[in-house]
Amino acid sequence: MRHLLTLFDLTPSETRQILATGQRLCDLHTAGERPSILERRCIGLLFEKPSLRTRVSFEAGMVHLGGSSLFLGEDVGWGKRESPADFTHVLGQFLDAVVCRAKSHQRVEELAQFNALPVINGLTDLSHPCQSLADVLTIRQSFGDVTGRHVVFVGDGNNVARSMALACAMLDMRFTLACPSGYEIDQAWLDRIHQQYPNAKIERACDPRDAVRDADAIYTDVWTSMGQEAEREARRKIFCNFKVDQPLMKLAPKHAIVLHCLPAVRGEEIAAAVIDGPQSAVIRQAANRMHAQKGLLAWLLNRNWVEQNVPEY
Numbered sequence: 001m002r003h004l005l006t007l008f009d010l011t012p013s014e015t016r017q018i019l020a021t022g023q024r025l026c027d028l029h030t031a032g033e034r035p036s037i038l039e040r041r042c043i044g045l046l047f048e049k050p051s052l053r054t055r056v057s058f059e060a061g062m063v064h065l066g067g068s069s070l071f072l073g074e075d076v077g078w079g080k081r082e083s084p085a086d087f088t089h090v091l092g093q094f095l096d097a098v099v100c101r102a103k104s105h106q107r108v109e110e111l112a113q114f115n116a117l118p119v120i121n122g123l124t125d126l127s128h129p130c131q132s133l134a135d136v137l138t139i140r141q142s143f144g145d146v147t148g149r150h151v152v153f154v155g156d157g158n159n160v161a162r163s164m165a166l167a168c169a170m171l172d173m174r175f176t177l178a179c180p181s182g183y184e185i186d187q188a189w190l191d192r193i194h195q196q197y198p199n200a201k202i203e204r205a206c207d208p209r210d211a212v213r214d215a216d217a218i219y220t221d222v223w224t225s226m227g228q229e230a231e232r233e234a235r236r237k238i239f240c241n242f243k244v245d246q247p248l249m250k251l252a253p254k255h256a257i258v259l260h261c262l263p264a265v266r267g268e269e270i271a272a273a274v275i276d277g278p279q280s281a282v283i284r285q286a287a288n289r290m291h292a293q294k295g296l297l298a299w300l301l302n303r304n305w306v307e308q309n310v311p312e313y
């Protein structure tokens with residue numbers, strides 16, 4: 001049984017196949033076609049943090065593909081009413097897969113360990129793999145082949161940055177994190193990346209102005225992630241020189257696109273003129289959450305269709 005807890009669960013070839021499937025389903029969607037390739041399939045969305053994009057993109061995506069989804073909020077009592085084993089085995093009787101957004105990564109690992117149904121990480125403090133699939137799809141649409149493209153992430157070495165660094169390592173892209181001291185991606189994650197992908201090109205910059213000069217994509221995320229609200233004031237001061245604003249964009253190549261996983265705080269990590277400006281790809285990036293995840297769901301639940309309809313990746 002396959003799970004997607006982090007992108008370490010996929011090979012580069014599998015990731016490329018999922019992305020190509022996502023692009024094929026995106027093209028079909030644009031042409032007004034919604035093939036029923038997951039007819040009568042049902043996934044659960046088990047969320048203990050808020051979400052707009054992840055929830056709605058999975059729900060709408062399942063409907064487009066002929067299936068459906070169930071939103072499982074607090075009332076299902078995950079971790080409260082019964083043992084994790086009973087909870088997960090029962091879910092496995094009803095559902096084809098579960099997407100899980102949890103307060104800790106261990107909670108998602110715990111669900112997956114029973115192999116009762118495929119578990120997809122819909123964001124944890126450690127990682128946000130579905131976001132990275134959509135991000136790479138967005139870069140692929142902008143530049144064709146992603147090989148050698150340089151992603152510069154300005155801000156916190158958080159879940160989104162960690163996943164993107166890994167996605168870049170897997171797909172032969174360069175990744176630079178420009179962050180304040182103490183907010184780098186943790187060494188354990190970097191070591192794991194380098195062990196798996198010895199040629200990974202991952203750098204750290206102290207000054208975003210140096211980092212963006214040869215960027216193809218400039219990526220940022222909020223300074224304060226969900227669960228870190230108590231640090232908000234301190235983080236505002238620590239990150240104040242790590243914002244994607246017009247002076248920074250003047251130093252970047254004209255062809256560089258701007259990415260943000262959203263939700264954004266205009267005036268903090270990104271200026272309104274940049275996120276709403278001509279180089280911004282953020283709305284297409286959000287749209288790609290659905291297309292990439294359709295690719296993932298098709299790959300997990302109807303591999304025959306993928307193999308017959310997406311021959312090249």
Ligand code: CP
Nearest residue numbers: 051052053054261262
């Ligand atoms: N980018 C993202 O995961 O958005 P949501 O928190 O709205 O799902």
Ligand code: NVA
Nearest residue numbers: 158221225226261262
């Ligand atoms: N880093 C952010 C991403 C939100 C999609 C968070 O974890 O809150």
